[in-house]
Amino acid sequence: MRAILHLLRSHPSPISHFNFHLHLSPRFLSSSSSRFHLHQPTSEEALQHHSHHTQHLSTTSHREKPLISLIKSCSRSHLVQIHAHLLRTSLLQSPTISLALLTHIALSPSRNLSYSLRFFSQIPKPNICHYNTMIRAYSLSNSPEESFRFYREMRRNGISPDPLSSSFVTKSCIRMNSLLGGLQVHAKILSDGHQSDSLLMTTLMDLYSIRQKCDDACKVFDEMSHRDTVAWNVLISCYTRNGRTRDALGVFDTMQSSRCGSQPDDVTCLLVLQACANLGALEFGERVHSFIREHGYGNALNLCNSLIAMYSRCGCVGKAYDVFKGMPNKDVVSWSAMISGLASNGHGREAIEAFREMQRMGIVPDDQTFTGVLSACSHSGLVDEGWMFFNSMSKEFRIMPNVHHYGCMVDLLGRAGLLNQAYDLILSMAVKPDATMWRTLLGACRIHCHVTLGERIIEHLIELKAQEAGDYILLLNIYSSVDDWEKVIEVRKLMKEKGIQTTPGCSTVELKGVVHEFVVDDISHPRKNEIYEMLDEIGMQLKIGGYIAEVTSELHNLGADEKETILSYHSEKLAIAFGVLATPPGTTIRVAKNLRTCVDCHNFAKVLSGVYNREVIIRDRTRFHHFREGRCSCNDYW
């Protein structure tokens, strides 16, 4: 590679020439870049070349190429040397060379923005590549808003942005969480006529998706002239993120149909598995699993990890374990997924055992592993173990507890009835407790009918301006459980005044890969008549089996009979009745509920599991309720 040395010598600086060569020593060049083996020139040699070559500093591409290669491969400190050198020659006139240097300074792993800015200002006539490099560099930085400066400036200087310029500023908008900025960029994209660039439109979709403008994202998708797999994947991610989980599954089918030109890939599977996990759609998840095997993705670590999570969240911890067992290599994500899966399915002891096994295998736990371990303690009521892990995570593993860890502890202490300990723990936190934390404790107050603490927590939530319908519902539950109907009416009035909308409870049950959805008193299902008949029949059978309606679950101060009627059409019960109706005897009924399942539905499912000899699994917002042979497998309601 003598040619490189020759090249460097051929563009010397009259002043810094010697210094330059001194720093680009052969040792550096052979160690930092094995491609170059230079010999160190003597000062005589250098001077000789200097005088010989200074007169022709032409920037023909065959002479630039090796220098560009050198720029790309050298370290930061040597870039500074090269920069100084270029400043003293006319080489900065060459857009190719200035771009190579700018790219290296602005986008390499050790990028330096203030240096990039300084260098950019020295480029005689920046072109679109220079501008795009700056826009991109800022879009990746901590001040993404700065990229707009260059986006505007290039226009002012008569350079029209290309689709990539817009793509980078769209990324900036995503990082800035700015929908308004995104709308402005979108308008520019249209006026620049770049709407046919599908990659750019995909970025824009993602922006709308993240800002919860699902319809706008879909509109962009619909208007795209060409949709590749990534575009479809972004659509799935958009649906999942914005609560249209069933539509996300629909996309997986559409992609496999002949009318769609794009086939699902590994990322599609990853996204669809998330959707299945959210919906508890086991059969669909199994279909995705088959697809993964058929397409040779079966050993992909990320897909296996997602499968573990999906099976766990569908209440099939056994299948999750099968995937886990079959993995040749397991990382911290695999172990954490398995630990959380065991924990949420009521196998607290096994989860803790898995945690110990993981450490024996030399896998270092991270913060999410501890979330799983602490939730194992919480779901199994292991208070002492919980404290032990909570204390050891910071002492032994140097992991500072985050809101999730505190949340698990509050849940653990709260469920165990140690409400004051839980309250004190929240107050002891270094960071201000968020609404979720208070909500967890409020849930515990509901379990233990603790009125005064419940009221205090509502005050905290009001202070955070974060009260949601669910919080008032919990408070109502607390009042109704102690028969304080005046307070119940008061809270209802308050909710009305504040215009608080309650989220409708919704239960889903999957049948042959199709997800059926029910709300309270639902009459939208095509088989509604059969379902209500079945529910009446079940009601009679369960009464014989010892089921008594738990009337405190209903909040209104009605007569007991009326309460019972309202209770009997809760969405969970409709979903379970449909399950009994539509599946062969003995089939497990799996229900996913978006809110908390009430005590009455819990008892209903428990008795049903015995009378009808059905395994019933209800997954609600906080946990699994697992029933078999008339018993609940984990600690009953709490």
Next chain:
DNA sequence: GTAGGGTTAG
């Protein structure tokens, strides 16, 4: 002509 873009595990 020059550099360069989108989705993504617990």
